[in-house]
Amino acid sequence: MSVVYSRRLKKELQEIQIEQADPAKRAAGIQLLQADDLKTWYFSIEVLGDSLYKNETFHLMVRFDPEYPFKSPAVQFVVSDKVKPPIHPHVYTNGHICASILGDDWSPTLSVMAICITIQSMLASCKKKELPEGNDDYVRTAPDNPKKTRFVYHDDTV
Amino acid sequence: MSSDYEFSDYEYEDDEESMDVEGGSASSEEDMGMDEVYDDEIKIVSEGKKAYEVDYKPLTLQQVKDLVVADVDYISTIFGVDSDVAALLLRHMDWNKDRLTEKYMDNASSISITAGVSPVPKPSYPTSDRSKRVTRSSKSSKKLGQPSSFEPFLCPICFDDTATDTLALSCGHTFCTGCWTVYTISKIRDEGEHRILCMAENCGVVALDPFVHKALGDDEDTIARYDELLVRNYVACNKNLKYCPYPSCDRSVSCPTASSRSALSTIVPTVSCGADPKHKFCFGCTIDGDHRPVLCTIAKMWLKKCRDDSETANWIKSNTKECSKCQSTIEKNGGCNHMTCKKCKYEFCWVCMGPWAEHGTAWYSCNRYDDKSGVDARDAQSKSRASLERYLHYYNRWANHEQSAKLSIELYMKTEKKMEEMQLTTDLTWIEVQFMKKAVDIVENCRTTLKWTYAMAYYLQNGNQKAMFEDNQRDLERAVEDLSELLEQPIESEYIPVLRQKVTDKSVYVQKRNEILLEDTAKGYLEERWKWNDIVIDTL
Numbered sequence: 001m002s003v004v005y006s007r008r009l010k011k012e013l014q015e016i017q018i019e020q021a022d023p024a025k026r027a028a029g030i031q032l033l034q035a036d037d038l039k040t041w042y043f044s045i046e047v048l049g050d051s052l053y054k055n056e057t058f059h060l061m062v063r064f065d066p067e068y069p070f071k072s073p074a075v076q077f078v079v080s081d082k083v084k085p086p087i088h089p090h091v092y093t094n095g096h097i098c099a100s101i102l103g104d105d106w107s108p109t110l111s112v113m114a115i116c117i118t119i120q121s122m123l124a125s126c127k128k129k130e131l132p133e134g135n136d137d138y139v140r141t142a143p144d145n146p147k148k149t150r151f152v153y154h155d156d157t158v
Numbered sequence: 159m160s161s162d163y164e165f166s167d168y169e170y171e172d173d174e175e176s177m178d179v180e181g182g183s184a185s186s187e188e189d190m191g192m193d194e195v196y197d198d199e200i201k202i203v204s205e206g207k208k209a210y211e212v213d214y215k216p217l218t219l220q221q222v223k224d225l226v227v228a229d230v231d232y233i234s235t236i237f238g239v240d241s242d243v244a245a246l247l248l249r250h251m252d253w254n255k256d257r258l259t260e261k262y263m264d265n266a267s268s269i270s271i272t273a274g275v276s277p278v279p280k281p282s283y284p285t286s287d288r289s290k291r292v293t294r295s296s297k298s299s300k301k302l303g304q305p306s307s308f309e310p311f312l313c314p315i316c317f318d319d320t321a322t323d324t325l326a327l328s329c330g331h332t333f334c335t336g337c338w339t340v341y342t343i344s345k346i347r348d349e350g351e352h353r354i355l356c357m358a359e360n361c362g363v364v365a366l367d368p369f370v371h372k373a374l375g376d377d378e379d380t381i382a383r384y385d386e387l388l389v390r391n392y393v394a395c396n397k398n399l400k401y402c403p404y405p406s407c408d409r410s411v412s413c414p415t416a417s418s419r420s421a422l423s424t425i426v427p428t429v430s431c432g433a434d435p436k437h438k439f440c441f442g443c444t445i446d447g448d449h450r451p452v453l454c455t456i457a458k459m460w461l462k463k464c465r466d467d468s469e470t471a472n473w474i475k476s477n478t479k480e481c482s483k484c485q486s487t488i489e490k491n492g493g494c495n496h497m498t499c500k501k502c503k504y505e506f507c508w509v510c511m512g513p514w515a516e517h518g519t520a521w522y523s524c525n526r527y528d529d530k531s532g533v534d535a536r537d538a539q540s541k542s543r544a545s546l547e548r549y550l551h552y553y554n555r556w557a558n559h560e561q562s563a564k565l566s567i568e569l570y571m572k573t574e575k576k577m578e579e580m581q582l583t584t585d586l587t588w589i590e591v592q593f594m595k596k597a598v599d600i601v602e603n604c605r606t607t608l609k610w611t612y613a614m615a616y617y618l619q620n621g622n623q624k625a626m627f628e629d630n631q632r633d634l635e636r637a638v639e640d641l642s643e644l645l646e647q648p649i650e651s652e653y654i655p656v657l658r659q660k661v662t663d664k665s666v667y668v669q670k671r672n673e674i675l676l677e678d679t680a681k682g683y684l685e686e687r688w689k690w691n692d693i694v695i696d697t698l
Contacts, residue, residue: 107360108337
């Protein structure tokens, strides 16, 4: 198990680093900030082109458990003095994200980069900046790890 | 009918004789009177089952598996497909054979795709915006499904290029066996999922049983868990079946008479899976144990009320008053007696509950307790208090019987000890001292009934019917308490035959009272004799 976990993450990290070094391959607007170990990685995300999030930068925290890639990683926006999560109908103010790819629709063939790109496109296609319904209630009672929440994926439009 | 009941019927015939023997004694005069009533009853029901019982059949795991096989064989024969494929199609259609047949005849390939039997044909492969981008960015997905035969196989999940064992479903997405195993185990064990989807993104193909078995290898535990999940799925989809709710019990019960919602308005389908006498549950709802004579909806309503109310109600009763105008509950946590209701802004005096305006200059010391407006306000207050009092009356009795029924374990131990004593001090044999144990069982059983009668009485409309119901309740309660007391008595060897006689007689009587009550309520449902009060009507 842990052999798969570390080999896979090392390989992913290696690919990301090769991609980042090559502007032709790099996914625009996504940058690896920190990956000191195989437990927690940080990315910065910008939405390029015309969108509601022009000139905004967000930080994404990705945490892995030993069952990765068979279980999805825990992904959330970083909330700190310096960076804030985006205002988006699927993003709670504590940084938790409601996206089916992080839960039911996760497939072991997906990768960390694929998640980043999905979240970037989720932001890009947003038409109205608003908080999720019931944000306050959720944030008040939410567990630290978003994977412990059972989200209902009801809205496929954004 | 379960064998448990047959046994008790037999016992009862036997015991009636011993009762007749003692018939002359003064103590059983009342008992005899009741017998007559009972005799009438028994004639009506003796033709079949009792009115408060339902027809049901306990099923073992193997029997349910046989039912599954029968359904699968049926579909596999008429569709001319493999039995594993038939099983997958049936699971997809929630085991509804007719609807499956209809859909399959209509468009076999479409349902095969949605059920995950066959992959989506290549040209119409859904290429959403997301998946396109993913494929572009992550190199690994490019290789999916098209492993080049010239290069060594590289598993796109674990990046192991030394793996030689690979598996793929009908979609062709190939992964190493090791990954399949980990994935399948985690799906089954952690998620309790029997539908094992292909690991490739957006691929809806589902693994057939032989594939799952191959992936699991010799992991017998997980295979057993998988089989159980399949059986549970079958039982959950079949409204005539219910899984026994007791932990680690793998039996089911078939009870077609209680499968419809409308049936539950006239019957309380208490069933048992037969694995253990304790495995009694209600087929109609999720309350475990026997909640006769109360209907499922009423029982659920009562439990919810108790969960919400009991402790809170006690606190409210002792610490708050209601606003005399809008009836909002108010807690006075300090300050003077001049109260202003937050909700309706009504100003009143906390002491006399009368309007504050009438207090004139006598501020902060109420001397108006007997004034009319104050009395009226307190009357209104006491009315709303009365409903709380009423609830607590029923709740306390309900809780009391529940508590006593729980204490029956203790009673069991004590009885066991007594039975041992009896064997030593008298020449009674083990079989002969069983009457004590049986009596304890009866007490526990009847206390459960009694407990629920209080929930029922709480919701019954006042009137003759309720009065009769409460008469039955009172008779049963009295009898149960008498028997309980007998069981607690110290044993002296010379009195044992007398005690035995007494306990046996009382046991028979208590059981009869219990049957009378259950029988009468069950018939009342069928005759629509029970009228519910406003609380039920408002809730339903």
